[in-house]
Amino acid sequence: QVQLQESGPGLVKPSETLSLTCTVSGGSINSFYWSWIRQPPGKGLEWIGHIYYSGSSNYNPSLKSRVTMSVDTSKNDVSLNLGSVTAADTAVYYCARESRGGYSLAWFDSWGQGTLVTVSS
Amino acid sequence: DIQMTQSPSSLSASLGDRVTITCRASQTISRFLSWYQHKPGKAPKLLIYSAVTLQSGVPSRFSGSGSGTDFTLTISSLQPEDFATYYCQQSYSTPYTFGQGTNLEMK
Numbered sequence: 001q002v003q004l005q006e007s008g009p010g011l012v013k014p015s016e017t018l019s020l021t022c023t024v025s026g027g028s029i030n031s032f033y034w035s036w037i038r039q040p041p042g043k044g045l046e047w048i049g050h051i052y053y054s055g056s057s058n059y060n061p062s063l064k065s066r067v068t069m070s071v072d073t074s075k076n077d078v079s080l081n082l083g084s085v086t087a088a089d090t091a092v093y094y095c096a097r098e099s100r101g102g103y104s105l106a107w108f109d110s111w112g113q114g115t116l117v118t119v120s121s
Numbered sequence: 122d123i124q125m126t127q128s129p130s131s132l133s134a135s136l137g138d139r140v141t142i143t144c145r146a147s148q149t150i151s152r153f154l155s156w157y158q159h160k161p162g163k164a165p166k167l168l169i170y171s172a173v174t175l176q177s178g179v180p181s182r183f184s185g186s187g188s189g190t191d192f193t194l195t196i197s198s199l200q201p202e203d204f205a206t207y208y209c210q211q212s213y214s215t216p217y218t219f220g221q222g223t224n225l226e227m228k
Binding site: 094 | 162170176
């Protein structure tokens with residue numbers, strides 16, 4: 001069974017870049033889309049964007065100017081960079097595998113446990 | 122963006138109760154809807170995809186229905202492990218969006 005594990009700094013200073021890695025075990029990242037999703041404290045879930053194993057990506061327009069995602073097939077991991085962070089970016093960040101059923105039908109069938117990132121000086 | 126609105130936002134129920142959660146999309150999304158269960162400190166868990174398809178390993182007391190703009194998640198007989206927050210999510214168009222969540226609590 002595939003397992004996802006997010007890792008990265010738990011504290012980031014305002015205006016700096018948040019960098020997280022999602023390591024996939026028990027399965028290959030090939031042939032899947034990989035999404036990043038976040039949940040600010042006390043709020044709901046927000047989709048940040050996704051990246052295909054080939055490297056093509058699609059980001060939420062609300063974050064697009066600050067987001068970069070990448071894949072490393074040799075390491076079987078996916079990375080997220082979010083630049084110019086503010087306190088509003090404080091959240092639990094999840095990576096998730098996106099399975100597809102044709103056209104745009106997609107669902108998140110495997111998730112990491114999530115990692116809390118706090119933006120504070 | 123497609124807005125997803127869940128109701129109720131919170132719900133108190135007892136073991137054995139039948140519970141229904143509603144999700145409404147701001148425009149038609151066909152059956153491009155999924156449901157997730159989320160417990161504090163845990164990874165969200167996929168319950169239903171394509172509006173009605175039960176994810177492998179999910180108990181049959183969970184069921185989904187609907188198409189177009191109106192969807193429901195039903196738990197036929199509440200079990201202790203079902204108390205959690207539930208989210209709907211659309212994949213009809215990006216950005217994917219989630220409902221605000223329904224917090225299911227024990228009465």
